Amino acid sequence: MLFNSLQYLVFLPTVFLLFWLVPHRLRVPLLLVASYVFYMSWRPIYGLLIFGLTLGNFLLVPLIAKAQETKQKKIWLGVVVAANLITLGIFKYAYFGMGCVKSGLNLFGVDWHEPHLHIILPLGISFFVFEFIHYAVEVYRGKPLVAKFMDFALFASFFPTQIAGPIKRYMDFIPQLDIPAKFKWEYIDEGMQLILVGLCKKVLVADNLALVVQAGFSHPEKFGSLDLWLITYAFAFQIFFDFAGYTDIARGSALLFGYKVPINFNLPYLAANVADFWHRWHISLSTWLRDYLFIPLGGSRGGKWLTNRNLFITMALGGLWHGAASHYLAWGVYQGVVLILHREYVELLKRVGVYEKLVASKLYHVFSVVCTFHIVCVGWVFFRAETETSAMQIITKLLQAPVDLLHFTTSQLSILQIRDPIIFPSVILIVPVLMISQVVVNWLSDKKIYKNPPWAIQVGMMVAMMCLLTIFSPDTSPRFIYFQF
Amino acid sequence: MMTLESLKRQQEELLAMSEVKELVGPKRFRLRSTFLVALAIFVCANAFLSFFMPIPFDIYKFNYRGWSWWTFNALREEKQVSNVVLLGSSTMVSALAGCDANYLQKGLDLTRHHHSRYLEDRLKKNIAGDIDIFSLAAPGQMPSDAYITLKAMVASATRPDVVIYGVAPRDFIDSTLSAPGDTDAFKYLTRIVNIDDVAARVFRSPFSKLDWFLQRAVYFYGYALDLRLSFLEGTDSVLNVVLPRPWTSTPFTWWDRQRLIPTYLPAEIHPEAIMAGPIDRKTADEKFTDNTLEYLQRYKNPDPHTYKTQTYFLSQLAQFCHKERIELIIVNMPITLENIRLLKPGGYIGYLQGLKEFAMKHDLSFFDLNDFGRYHKNDYHDSVHLNAFGGTKFFDDLADVVVKDKRLNTIVAMSAEHLAKHRQIAGKHSEKTY
Known part of the structure; x- marks a missing residue:
């Protein structure tokens, strides 16, 4: 769904009205559903990708906080960062990597036919992967964990910033979700x-x-x-x-x-x-x-x-x-x-x-x-x-x-x-x-x-x-x- | 350690402080919402402009000179009244262009050649009076395009007495067919005719329907193209003064533009961009191209919705002709047996049967001119398009069935007589030079 499309012209006012009509406790779930609808309107299967990464990070990052020793913390941070980067690498850099390998092998006279993986770059993956890494590093540095899965999931998938940023910081974003804001014309x-x-x-x-x-x-x-x-x-x-x-x-x-x-x-x-x-x-x-x-x-x-x-x-x-x-x-x-x-x-x-x-x-x-x-x-x-x-x-x-x-x-x-x-x-x-x-x-x-x-x-x-x-x-x-x- | 709770508290304090600031700040007039006021003004301005229509726009102006634009441009420049009209897709265009190029023995620019000279002369041999055949056929024309094209002709130029519509299976079941509202014909001709009666069938997706509704409801959106064109004309005149085009020995042409920016107006046609020239049998044979793969794709997943929609528009066309007292003749265009074999088993028979039943229901003349014994491989450019020789055979056959059918013969003869009288009264010479 593009911001400059009729779909968004219908989508945004609908979500806006619902958001201010429902009680505060339902607002985060509503925005979460809206964000997944927004993302999956392009290619539904990739909703699973963003969900999987969200769940993985939500479950793994607390292990960094729980680790008693710095070495252990580092290991868990490495695991989380590597998992995120490997996902990004597979979806974004697989063809580029294979192209480089092929060119390298060609130099030695080896003609390698790289496999066609049928990978389509998921929209916004570079942005939300960077947000996950930021979260893991900040927790490693001693910042608090996000307690609620819904909040964390919305942080990663929030539809206005989902596809091309800005890359958010969870310490700025998450606290806003809990404030029972009243509607303002401003x-x-x-x-x-x-x-x-x-x-x-x-x-x-x-x-x-x-x-x-x-x-x-x-x-x-x-x-x-x-x-x-x-x-x-x-x-x-x-x-x-x-x-x-x-x-x-x-x-x-x-x-x-x-x-x-x-x-x-x-x-x-x-x-x-x-x-x-x-x-x-x-x-x-x-x-x-x-x-x-x-x-x-x-x-x-x-x-x-x-x-x-x-x-x-x-x-x-x-x-x-x-x-x-x-x-x-x-x-x-x-x-x-x-x-x-x-x-x-x-x-x-x-x-x-x-x-x-x-x-x-x-x-x-x-x-x-x-x-x-x-x-x-x-x-x-x-x-x-x-x-x-x-x-x-x-x-x-x-x-x-x-x-x-x-x-x-x-x-x-x-x-x-x-x-x-x-x-x-x-x-x-x-x-x-x-x-x-x-x-x-x-x-x-x-x-x-x-x-x-x-x-x-x-x-x-x-x-x-x-x-x-x-x-x-x-x-x-x-x-x-x-x-x- | 800073916690999320403390952060929340900080934010809440900031929020409260800003609210206090608002309360103790200087009192001044403040609208509840500037956006809502702006929206209200925008809505009122649109309503006012829609009601009073202060700017007269030229409906024939269009930024996209596609096939329909050229056809209607030719129709507007036409000094003679046409009493017979041809409709159809590229199967008709190809037959006509090849046949006329060989008949007239000259190259034909298809942006300007919209008459079927061979068929005119073939009919005139057997029917007294004047017969003027204008072709509204266009590549990719579906029944929905045919309907709006004829409607636009009647609204903007003249009402023909007879319409001959050449159809092929592809026009109804092509899996690559777009929704009716997406075609070049619809985009241009909806400026000329009202399509409210069929709007529900024209747009497939809800957002296309919403777009159509907005075009009707919002003046600035509905007339966006006209306003843009006026702006561009104004800008062009200013630029011609401020930044005149410098002289060079090799000026930038439409052909250069096509190479430089192929994505800009990709289907725009330019004079001499599509030509048909005389051809001999040997060259025609050599030029045969096998387009089986293309048609495998086209026939791969016949879309029932498309079939239903296009059948609906064929029925609308029949009703429109009936209402306007136009004789509609449906003709099944010749295509190769190899192409028919690409259709699902029973598809072609079902299609023919459907056309026959449709013709009976609407009391129309239907002719199946696809005679496999008469049209051979060397009568085609490819598996579906007739070449000059096949085209000539086709128009011979078409003229024969019209002349032999008593009812049609009488209708065409009456129309020819009427046109001859009309031209006599108008003081114009009925014989044209080509």
Whole structure:
């Protein structure tokens, strides 16, 4: 069931009404049933998978808490984490692994025909497996167990965040379930506002940019360097608006029931460096990677080389988490390398003694934001390209842009030639507007009129969004990009 | 150690504090729910616009130039009145295109060629007056499409006197057939005609039905396409000024677009995209392709619901023709014996018997033109589609049965005479140059 589908338009209000009509003690079971209906509407059999993992974790994690000795605790933690990762590995990485083995054997002249396992990647598996691991590690670290199975099952399957996060923390989520909240109109207002904004991000921006991105990344040879820069920018905004839109809808849907789930984005394209970018982009994943991968690996406690190694491993595995394909790994490696380079650059500036001065300079800040955006965009090429060869072909062309800019004429822009669909030439106008919109939102973010606008503005905005969504919702909208992860 | 209980307490305290803050905060006017007000305004705006219809939209404008769009575009540009209409799926389209291309000895662009010149001339040899045959046949046309297509023609252009509908088993039992409301024909033609009378049968899933209801109830949703097209036209004019298309020696064409973005309007047809050219016997024989595997899939799981739905629409078509005083002729199209053998045992006989009973019930003419002794393998492109030579045989046979059947002969003759008079009065020359 997609958030931008008629099914959800029926499903959400039904669950919402039932939730506030039934007594408090029935709300968790109701949401649990609704969440399983939501999940099983796609492929009923996979309801068993999420249930099995939930039950397994619920039964195994208390063994970590009960173990008296640290060694025993570690063993049980290892068992739980391994069980979760093996499940993820089978469903998500089996084909990739076999492909790698096959390529390896080919190098030695062995022609191995890998078996076809008929595995279909269960939606959201990467997200709920990470939530289970987080639970196990936190219990290992001394945090309390979840007492009720229903609460734990809902934590893993809560339908607004089930398919593409945000990755929740049980210490934030579970206590909310027991509070006998009373219905408040604010839940509807704020929840629906978030849902409408999220749908607009997805339907009006991301889905329209998808066409240009698809054309550019599947046929880079048809476009010049400047076109490809525009297409890369377009993808940067497509993936941001797609995922941020999904997160807004998820947060809005949760808020309708009075529950809060964490934010995932904080104007990431205004980040002044790549480390800052990861504090603003997919926050629930980056903090998960920090807490459950980077820190257990040793974090930044072991000196420069170990810190860099840990960063590299964390980002490479983070890349692979996005998908079982080498271009995702390449993207993760790229992120790891640029993070290491950034650390070295900061060290260098500090050694030279100009760091404080530069950071305080507004001009340098603007320059840093522009540079970071472009570094991130180059990374997106690895992420979106179908193969590394294609990514390298695009990046080679992107590097030719300065030369092409020297003798720029509009005839260099192939996207200006394409008038149907009209989104192609429009990208030249849309991309700057989207960039400026980030700056404007940042400027407005601490203004009273933005944080608490007058009701007339709120109503006007909601009516406008409803009209735009009913007019511009396409007959067939592509799935959310992060569904595949 | 922090426990969940203490966390809960913390949250409850925070909740209570925020409520206290609300109570002691400055008093100001506050709506109970901004969302509900917004929803009410949205509903009122929709009701107002649905009632007053302030924007006149062109119902023929459509973003998807599929087969139906081209057919109705041709129909609108047609200066002559057509008194005979052909309906049918690709079995009819293929026979007609091949036959006419060989008859006229030129390449035919199927987005523009909508007449059956050979059949017109064949009938004119035996029946005095004017006969103008317009083909509404379209690849994949099911009885549901045939029904709405004819209804749209009557609503938007002219009422023919005779309709010849060529059917084949696939039109009723194809397991790959979509729900009636999902076809290109339905999506375009529902802009031209009202389908409220059959809406319950058009949409299969409850959500398709809900979608249809919302389209009828919500102005912005129902006219979304028109509003989008107006917006796109406006944007296009602005872009032409702000970002004009630069001159290049190799402009970007529709063909380039198809290669670049195949998923964008995938079934859109462009002039010269589907051509039929004259063909000789040797080439026709060489071009035969075996599509048995495709039909194994199509006939694999005959869906009783689809059969029931399509039979219902055939019956609606018969009733519509009866109401409009149109003579409906059902023709069983020739297909190969090899293809029939792919059907479940007894399937073809059952299908034929069903058609015969249907024709009797509705007092229609039915002709089974699938004569295995007359149509050979070299009369087909594949196991179901007639080539130019098979098509010519088919239209010869069709003309023969119409001429020989006294009732049909009289009806066609009266229609031809009437059309000739009409053209005389209109002052137009009845002989056309092709």
